[in-house]
Amino acid sequence: MRDRGARAAGGGPGAGGDGDRPGRGGHRPGREKAAQRGLEVRFLVGNVLDLADLGEQFDTALDSGLFHVLEDDDRSVFVAGLRGVVRPGGRYFLLCFSDRQPGVFGPRRITQDEIRAAFADGWRVDSIKPVMMDSAVQRGAVHAWLAAITRT
Numbered sequence: 001m002r003d004r005g006a007r008a009a010g011g012g013p014g015a016g017g018d019g020d021r022p023g024r025g026g027h028r029p030g031r032e033k034a035a036q037r038g039l040e041v042r043f044l045v046g047n048v049l050d051l052a053d054l055g056e057q058f059d060t061a062l063d064s065g066l067f068h069v070l071e072d073d074d075r076s077v078f079v080a081g082l083r084g085v086v087r088p089g090g091r092y093f094l095l096c097f098s099d100r101q102p103g104v105f106g107p108r109r110i111t112q113d114e115i116r117a118a119f120a121d122g123w124r125v126d127s128i129k130p131v132m133m134d135s136a137v138q139r140g141a142v143h144a145w146l147a148a149i150t151r152t
Contacts, residue, residue: 093148126150
């Protein structure tokens with residue numbers, strides 16, 4: 001079921017592209033998938049630390065591989081900005097590297113406690129589930145957390 005009236009925002013490095021550099025193809029996979037599914041989408045490029053600059057609110061926000069690349073100070077700025085653009089009752093879905101991933105190569109590993117702490121104010125963490133995520137950096141699947149979080 002698709003709610004064509006719902007507004008969603010997404011962030012991350014892009015599936016198969018360089019998400020923060022659209023000239024290098026960061027939005028191409030998303031545009032192609034949307035066209036195949038007959039969906040109308042609008043892609044915006046901006047700084048995730050300045051979400052208020054969007055001047056919009058969304059029902060859903062998707063994060064595929066962004067949260068785990070932010071430093072601690074930036075993460076709190078990001079979460080505060082996210083709180084401003086996700087409507088009360090809106091959802092944030094987070095997919096990030098997990099501390100269950102062995103080794104030290106690649107992005108920072110995130111614990112469940114870090115997720116819960118980051119979203120302690122103004123949010124409710126509904127679930128955090130272990131999943132496997134494809135990674136171009138690690139060349140294959142890696143351990144990740146998939147969190148469902150509601151704006152209160």
